[in-house]
Amino acid sequence: MSLKNKSAFIWADSKLLTKPIHVSAPYHFVFLGEILSYIENSGNTSIDVFDFESRDVEFSKYIQCLSDNKYDSIAFFVNTDNIENSLTLLKITKEISPKTKCIAYGELCVFLPDFFINTEFDAIVSDRCDCEVSILDFFNYSYNLINKEKARGVKFIENNKFNLYADGIYLPSKDWGFTNLNKSFVKSLFNIEGKDQVVIEIARGCPYNCKYCKETCFAGNIERRRPIKDVISYINHSDYEIFKFYASNFTLDELYVDKFCDELINNCKEIKWSCTTRPELLENERLIQKMSLAGCKKISVGIETIEKDELDDLKRSYNTQNIIDGINLLNKYNIEYKALIMFGVPNQTKESILATLDFLSKYKVTIRPTAYTPFYEMKPNMSAEDIYKFDKRTYYKHIDGLSYSTFLQLIYNVYNYKNILMEG
Numbered sequence: 128m129s130l131k132n133k134s135a136f137i138w139a140d141s142k143l144l145t146k147p148i149h150v151s152a153p154y155h156f157v158f159l160g161e162i163l164s165y166i167e168n169s170g171n172t173s174i175d176v177f178d179f180e181s182r183d184v185e186f187s188k189y190i191q192c193l194s195d196n197k198y199d200s201i202a203f204f205v206n207t208d209n210i211e212n213s214l215t216l217l218k219i220t221k222e223i224s225p226k227t228k229c230i231a232y233g234e235l236c237v238f239l240p241d242f243f244i245n246t247e248f249d250a251i252v253s254d255r256c257d258c259e260v261s262i263l264d265f266f267n268y269s270y271n272l273i274n275k276e277k278a279r280g281v282k283f284i285e286n287n288k289f290n291l292y293a294d295g296i297y298l299p300s301k302d303w304g305f306t307n308l309n310k311s312f313v314k315s316l317f318n319i320e321g322k323d324q325v326v327i328e329i330a331r332g333c334p335y336n337c338k339y340c341k342e343t344c345f346a347g348n349i350e351r352r353r354p355i356k357d358v359i360s361y362i363n364h365s366d367y368e369i370f371k372f373y374a375s376n377f378t379l380d381e382l383y384v385d386k387f388c389d390e391l392i393n394n395c396k397e398i399k400w401s402c403t404t405r406p407e408l409l410e411n412e413r414l415i416q417k418m419s420l421a422g423c424k425k426i427s428v429g430i431e432t433i434e435k436d437e438l439d440d441l442k443r444s445y446n447t448q449n450i451i452d453g454i455n456l457l458n459k460y461n462i463e464y465k466a467l468i469m470f471g472v473p474n475q476t477k478e479s480i481l482a483t484l485d486f487l488s489k490y491k492v493t494i495r496p497t498a499y500t501p502f503y504e505m506k507p508n509m510s511a512e513d514i515y516k517f518d519k520r521t522y523y524k525h526i527d528g529l530s531y532s533t534f535l536q537l538i539y540n541v542y543n544y545k546n547i548l549m550e551g
């Protein structure tokens with residue numbers, strides 16, 4: 128393979144309402160930085176990155192590169208929040224450089240594949256496949272190095288239907304890439320976040336399969352974790368001290384976390400780190416103590432709501448006592464408890480939202496709300512504009528006594544909830 132093979136990654140920016148980029152910054156490490164590293168490590172392909180969301184690049188630069196007609200292929204990260212701008216960029220790309228082959232990857236390809244049939248994409252990444260595998264094979268197909276029959280997990284769009292010539296695979300976790308921290312988009316993300324926080328994907332897949340969440344559908348229901356020694360080596364070779372360990376439920380595999388903390392304590396430079404988990408996975412005091420000793424400063428906990436009937440609808444089995452116990456345990460070991468909650472849960476009322484917020488305020492935890500998003504209600508014949516509405520920061524379905532503007536204020540200004548709810 129020679130360096131004349133050229134490809135690019137594009138992350139189109141989202142629109143005004145969904146713009147708080149620090150919320151999506153971790154995803155750029157996971158769905159761009161790590162994927163890119165895997166592909167760059169797999170050959171001599173020269174890859175450019177146009178991360179418009181991280182403000183890493185000017186639009187004019189992209190047009191210049193395109194008009195030089197130099198890309199064999201481009202991978203677009205497509206999400207609900209950037210669907211419209213992705214399609215606009217795709218159209219421009221195909222008009223200026225018709226020979227460039229384009230593939231879409233990301234959650235929309237899994238949740239709503241049929242939507243892509245009527246777009247100008249040449250292919251999308253299939254479900255039950257790690258996307259770096261499909262993107263690498265698609266790039267190699269665009270260089271004429273392999274034929275379609277060898278392109279794993281690539282759903283080619285041909286004559287208004289999908290053709291999947293080779294099934295996708297899940298990679299062994301030891302093969303996942305680590306973000307190259309010298310990439311310019313990484314520095315842009317640091318600026319946006321206001322801190323040099325490096326995100327490392329620790330696990331893929333989730334056994335819980337909550338119906339409003341993409342993770343199981345996207346990455347499977349069997350959890351896979353990176354080898355601990357690889358993570359420690361990456362941290363030790365980096366110049367940074369703040370890390371986020373990205374896993375749906377970091378404390379689900381207690382044995383892994385126990386060994387991981389041992390390595391952080393004994394064989395790693397001193398760092399501060401955070402992770403995410405569920406309320407009922409915070410019961411092992413010895414483990415929490417060890418996590419604290421290993422530098423854990425914050426745990427985001429997906430409590431969603433405290434109301435029993437709403438939790439029943441979400442098929443969540445914990446109760447307020449589990450949440451109180453978790454808060455007390457983290458307080459005891461100086462770890463910040465960040466409560467992830469949702470507004471718009473089925474059967475939720477203005478009163479139950481107030482009850483959840485009063486409860487969390489009483490315990491003085493950090494609160495991060497998002498909107499309950501029924502992805503399962505999206506339809507392939509919807510317009511991109513309608514799909515954009517299914518964003519987890521802005522999706523709104525009528526709640527009695529709560530207008531859309533009140534809802535948005537609650538999402539983006541939650542600590543002022545008493546005044547907002549009184550006026551709304």
Ligand code: SF4
Pocket residue numbers: 333334335336337340341342343375376405429
């Ligand atoms: S909401 Fe959390 S626990 Fe449920 S499927 Fe998604 S990642 Fe898993």
